[in-house]
Amino acid sequence: MKATIERAVLLKSLGHVQSVVERRNTIPILSNVLIEAVEGGGIKLMATDLDLQIVETVEAQVEQAGATTVSAHTLFDIVRKLPEGSQVSLEAAEGKMAVNAGRARFNLSTLPRDDFPVIAEGDLPTVFEIPAATLREIVDKTRFAISTEETRYYLNGIFFHVTDDDQPVLKAAATDGHRLARFTLPRPDGAEGMPDVIIPRKCIAELRKMLDELDGTVEIALSDSKVRFGLGTAVMTSKLIDGTFPDYNRVIPTGNDKLLKIDPRSFEEGVDRVATIATEKTRAVKMALDTDKITLSVTSPENGTASEEVAGQYGSDGFEIGFNARYLLDILGQVQGDAIEVHLADAAAPTLIRENDKASALYVLMPMRV
Amino acid sequence: MPIRRLPEHLVNRIAAGEVVERPASALKELVENAVDAGATRITVRLSSGGIDRVEVIDDGCGMSAEEMALALERHATSKLPDDDIEGVETLGFRGEALPSIASVSRLTLESRVRGAEGWSRIVDNGDLEEEGPAALPPGTRVLVENLFAKVPARRKFLRTPRSEYAAAADTIRRLAMARSDIGFTLEHDGRRNIAVQPGETRPERVAALTDRQLIENSVAVDYDRGTAKLEGVASLPTFNRGVADHQYLFVNGRPVKDRLLIGAVRGAYQDLLARDRHPVLALFLTVPAGEVDVNVHPAKTEVRFREPANIRGLIVGGLRHALDEAGFRSVQRPSAAALGNWQAEPVEGGVGQSSTAYPQGYSSEHPQPHQQGHPQGFQQRAAFFTPPPGSDQASVWDGAPEYQPAPEGKAEAAEAPVPDAATHPLGIARGQVSETYIVAEAEDGLVIVDQHAAHERLVLERMNRAVAEGGVASQGLLVPEVVDLDESACDALEERIGELAELGLELERFGPKAMLVRATPAMLGAGDTKGLVRDLADEIAAYDQHLSLKEKLDHVAATMACHGSVRAGRVLAVAEMNALLREMEVTPHSGQCNHGRPTWVKLGHGDIEKLFGRK
Ligand SMILES: Nc1ncnc2c1ncn2[C@@H]1O[C@H](COP(=O)(O)OP(=O)(O)OP(=O)(O)O)[C@@H](O)[C@H]1O
Ligand SMILES: [Mg+2]
Numbered sequence: 001m002k003a004t005i006e007r008a009v010l011l012k013s014l015g016h017v018q019s020v021v022e023r024r025n026t027i028p029i030l031s032n033v034l035i036e037a038v039e040g041g042g043i044k045l046m047a048t049d050l051d052l053q054i055v056e057t058v059e060a061q062v063e064q065a066g067a068t069t070v071s072a073h074t075l076f077d078i079v080r081k082l083p084e085g086s087q088v089s090l091e092a093a094e095g096k097m098a099v100n101a102g103r104a105r106f107n108l109s110t111l112p113r114d115d116f117p118v119i120a121e122g123d124l125p126t127v128f129e130i131p132a133a134t135l136r137e138i139v140d141k142t143r144f145a146i147s148t149e150e151t152r153y154y155l156n157g158i159f160f161h162v163t164d165d166d167q168p169v170l171k172a173a174a175t176d177g178h179r180l181a182r183f184t185l186p187r188p189d190g191a192e193g194m195p196d197v198i199i200p201r202k203c204i205a206e207l208r209k210m211l212d213e214l215d216g217t218v219e220i221a222l223s224d225s226k227v228r229f230g231l232g233t234a235v236m237t238s239k240l241i242d243g244t245f246p247d248y249n250r251v252i253p254t255g256n257d258k259l260l261k262i263d264p265r266s267f268e269e270g271v272d273r274v275a276t277i278a279t280e281k282t283r284a285v286k287m288a289l290d291t292d293k294i295t296l297s298v299t300s301p302e303n304g305t306a307s308e309e310v311a312g313q314y315g316s317d318g319f320e321i322g323f324n325a326r327y328l329l330d331i332l333g334q335v336q337g338d339a340i341e342v343h344l345a346d347a348a349a350p351t352l353i354r355e356n357d358k359a360s361a362l363y364v365l366m367p368m369r370v
Numbered sequence: 371m372p373i374r375r376l377p378e379h380l381v382n383r384i385a386a387g388e389v390v391e392r393p394a395s396a397l398k399e400l401v402e403n404a405v406d407a408g409a410t411r412i413t414v415r416l417s418s419g420g421i422d423r424v425e426v427i428d429d430g431c432g433m434s435a436e437e438m439a440l441a442l443e444r445h446a447t448s449k450l451p452d453d454d455i456e457g458v459e460t461l462g463f464r465g466e467a468l469p470s471i472a473s474v475s476r477l478t479l480e481s482r483v484r485g486a487e488g489w490s491r492i493v494d495n496g497d498l499e500e501e502g503p504a505a506l507p508p509g510t511r512v513l514v515e516n517l518f519a520k521v522p523a524r525r526k527f528l529r530t531p532r533s534e535y536a537a538a539a540d541t542i543r544r545l546a547m548a549r550s551d552i553g554f555t556l557e558h559d560g561r562r563n564i565a566v567q568p569g570e571t572r573p574e575r576v577a578a579l580t581d582r583q584l585i586e587n588s589v590a591v592d593y594d595r596g597t598a599k600l601e602g603v604a605s606l607p608t609f610n611r612g613v614a615d616h617q618y619l620f621v622n623g624r625p626v627k628d629r630l631l632i633g634a635v636r637g638a639y640q641d642l643l644a645r646d647r648h649p650v651l652a653l654f655l656t657v658p659a660g661e662v663d664v665n666v667h668p669a670k671t672e673v674r675f676r677e678p679a680n681i682r683g684l685i686v687g688g689l690r691h692a693l694d695e696a697g698f699r700s701v702q703r704p705s706a707a708a709l710g711n712w713q714a715e716p717v718e719g720g721v722g723q724s725s726t727a728y729p730q731g732y733s734s735e736h737p738q739p740h741q742q743g744h745p746q747g748f749q750q751r752a753a754f755f756t757p758p759p760g761s762d763q764a765s766v767w768d769g770a771p772e773y774q775p776a777p778e779g780k781a782e783a784a785e786a787p788v789p790d791a792a793t794h795p796l797g798i799a800r801g802q803v804s805e806t807y808i809v810a811e812a813e814d815g816l817v818i819v820d821q822h823a824a825h826e827r828l829v830l831e832r833m834n835r836a837v838a839e840g841g842v843a844s845q846g847l848l849v850p851e852v853v854d855l856d857e858s859a860c861d862a863l864e865e866r867i868g869e870l871a872e873l874g875l876e877l878e879r880f881g882p883k884a885m886l887v888r889a890t891p892a893m894l895g896a897g898d899t900k901g902l903v904r905d906l907a908d909e910i911a912a913y914d915q916h917l918s919l920k921e922k923l924d925h926v927a928a929t930m931a932c933h934g935s936v937r938a939g940r941v942l943a944v945a946e947m948n949a950l951l952r953e954m955e956v957t958p959h960s961g962q963c964n965h966g967r968p969t970w971v972k973l974g975h976g977d978i979e980k981l982f983g984r985k
Pocket of ligand 1: 399403404407428430433441442446447448449461462463465509510
């Protein structure tokens with residue numbers, strides 16, 4: 001194999017693929033990136049952790065086709081340090097790969113390409129497209145609620161499913177048992193009959209990074225066990241979480257009769273300010289509701305107390321409710337507009353937060369007893 | 371089949387099966403009788419662990435000849451004058467012990483009421499052998515010989531004299547602790563093993579029977595909750611043992627063994643002590659007679675509390691209170707072994723016997739190993755200074771101090787003047803060694819503080835206080851979690867629902883074999899709820915204590931504490947060091963790290979003088 005490629009191009013795509021590679025690997029080949037030079041077709045870079053794989057194709061001058069694997073992190077670090085604007089030549093022969101740029105010479109150990117595991121996609125019957133910007137929004141508005149608790153593996157991802165409400169929709173939901181985030185969009189063409197899938201957190205994280213640099217649309221193809229994202233020059237394939245996502249509709253309250261309308265920015269800033277003195281991990285913030293205002297307060301035996309009044313529209317009976325400040329901030333960080341709706345019932349019942357009844361995102365938050 | 375009334379001697383023998391199962395239990399009954407008789411000195415002599423012979427002599431009120439005859443009859447007692455079994459204040463009340471023992475041994479009872487003649491009565495396995503006048507000082511002497519000689523089934527189950535003796539000594543120790551006003555001596559096969567004087571204070575007595583050093587390393591427990599009261603002594607967490615053998619509980623003056631104590635002690639010392647270390651303590655609980663039933667078992671070592679949760683709370687609260695008061699104290703002096711490491715090298719060719727204890731090759735290869743600043747010599751010193759096993763420590767203490775190369779840690783000049791030291795028990799920081807230890811000068815000696823351990827402790831205490839003051843916040847679950855457990859585990863958890871809710875875990879019974887979790891302690895985040903509840907059920911079953919939940923909370927606190935702490939290896943300014951010392955002085959439990967090791971030690975002036983052979 002022999003090819004020459006521009007440093008910037010190589011760096012960018014190595015950046016994409018190497019982040020899939022786990023830092024500590026018991027299987028040596030999984031630390032490596034597969035580099036394949038295709039006659040007249042540029043270079044393909046591929047990395048995997050056996051659950052998630054990214055393949056990216058970049059332009060290069062290929063003198064001799066072939067393939068090899070080298071340590072992904074080492075190669076990435078090398079390319080990162082090469083002078084800007086340089087041309088990098090990659091040449092593999094006899095178990096080594098030479099990396100040359102300017103006067104820098106590296107000779108890296110390789111592992112045979114045939115040992116490199118490739119995820120078998122199988123049949124992916126459902127295929128549809130979503131604008132990259134929309135997909136970005138879906139991820140941003142739900143991923144913070146994904147559970148990290150491994151014993152509840154079926155919550156370790158975002159749940160995608162289609163239903164026919166008033167109109168056919170695609171919904172994405174995530175929960176960690178304390179809060180729930182759901183995003184709804186009109187069902188894209190081709191998504192009808194789609195199986196319910198749970199896309200794992202790591203795939204979501206890598207997907208989100210790729211989406212940053214992408215305009216246009218993303219092609220999504222899936223079966224009940226795999227999903228593939230077509231992201232411009234890159235293709236990401238992931239296994240899905242094999243589990244049943246709980247019926248989350250039950251926890252979305254419908255009868256919460258106390259409505260607070262409040263400016264999300266001043267709400268967010270107020271919570272953030274009073275939470276400063278809550279040094280514990282719990283970060284409980286109390287919210288006292290009164291006619292057309294709320295009083296946020298935090299009591300920390302260690303630091304003292306803090307309170308802040310925030311104006312809002314509220315006409316029901318006054319009462320107090322406690323929330324985890326971080327959970328509130330996670331949600332408030334995702335809502336826009338002048339006034340959001342907070343639907344409450346009582347101090348122990350789930351609370352619903354959304355921009356308005358047309359908004360595609362909806363959040364449910366369980367209160368804290370403080 | 372005809373029903374018949376059992377003859378007296380058979381009834382006694384059946385009763386004996388319950389009251390007397392080994393020499394220690396006979397001994398217990400006899401000593402209790404002596405205590406009830408108002409004795410001020412009680413002498414106990416045993417042969418072969420008591421199997422051959424148990425003798426108890428007291429200087430109590432004694433009995434007349436007629437009373438002696440009655441005492442050997444079943445259900446004859448002087449201790450329940452008005453049928454008030456609830457209000458009994460003597461140790462005995464059944465009138466069962468003497469006849470029972472007399473039915474399975476050869477029992478000699480001699481007694482003399484002050485100002486009257488003495489009398490003796492000998493009963494052999496239930497039958498009167500002889501009686502007549504006896505010469506003895508006022509009081510009572512009971513001799514039990516050949517216990518179970520005619521009850522082979524019982525005799526077979528006796529253990530070796532050694533373990534029978536151990537049980538007997540434990541009995542005496544407990545009774546002697548319960549009554550520090552009475553003098554006790556215990557002789558075994560002619561050797562006097564326990565001798566405590568009448569009229570000692572309780573801490574003196576407990577220390578005399580456990581560990582003399584307990585006096586300096588314990589706190590007094592004195593906790594009054596209206597009708598219930600807890601008193602006693604408890605060791606500082608730094609004064610601990612590998613086994614929980616020195617933990618004694620007394621309820622209304624009666625020694626009892628109860629699992630409740632184990633759990634409560636664990637609860638109180640938890641996070642002050644590693645799991646496998648145990649404090650030394652003797653606790654005296656006084657509760658209204660109606661709150662406790664002592665009539666559970668003929669041997670009276672078991673009691674039943676009407677409200678065990680309250681009693682546990684009282685013990686945990688009382689201990690915790692006492693330990694909190696103790697504040698920053700911990701074991702004040704470095705242990706003898708640690709002091710050993712401060713020893714100076716004997717003069718060259720000086721004390722012959724210790725030079726032979728040097729590691730091999732010392733004399734030939736390094737005739738003068740401690741050339742100044744020689745790094746090798748520095749390294750080796752550690753080995754030389756550790757006293758060889760079995761060698762007499764005192765002998766290596768003599769000798770001139772060698773020249774010590776300057777340690778590498780920098781000692782900053784202290785800015786605060788000395789007078790301050792008088793007001794600060796932990797002294798004034800004089801410098802830092804190895805970027806790990808703070809060296810301070812106190813009025814009465816030199817203090818060395820492990821900066822990381824100390825700081826970690828301070829942070830954890832701060833956090834615990836937050837938990838205590840603010841209560842534990844709990845986070846509701848969107849979907850209540852169902853945890854399948856076996857029925858007894860569910861029952862156990864259900865009983866504790868109230869306490870668990872206080873710790874932030876809201877549970878509900880969900881059918882016979884499951885619990886429903888509605889909320890979890892917020893500190894634990896979105897953790898493994900099922901695992902938590904299962905661990906909890908196990909723990910409650912094992913210790914009847916909700917420790918694992920508290921432990922988990924503490925663990926979160928401890929982990930955060932650890933992250934928020936000054937690491938070893940950080941250079942501290944003198945002002946920072948002094949601030950740390952001052953905070954330690956006012957923080958409870960700052961004397962030990964989270965694992966019960968001391969966070970600081972003090973080398974008293976006396977100790978320093980010893981190091982230089984001035985004393
Ligand atoms: N050492 C003693 N000095 C004086 N009186 C004694 C002594 N030992 C026993 N007695 C008398 O003998 C009686 C019977 O003793 P015994 O131990 O059999 O029963 P008790 O102590 O009354 O009850 P228990 O069976 O619960 O021990 C006692 O009530 C007491 O009056
Ligand atoms: Mg008795």
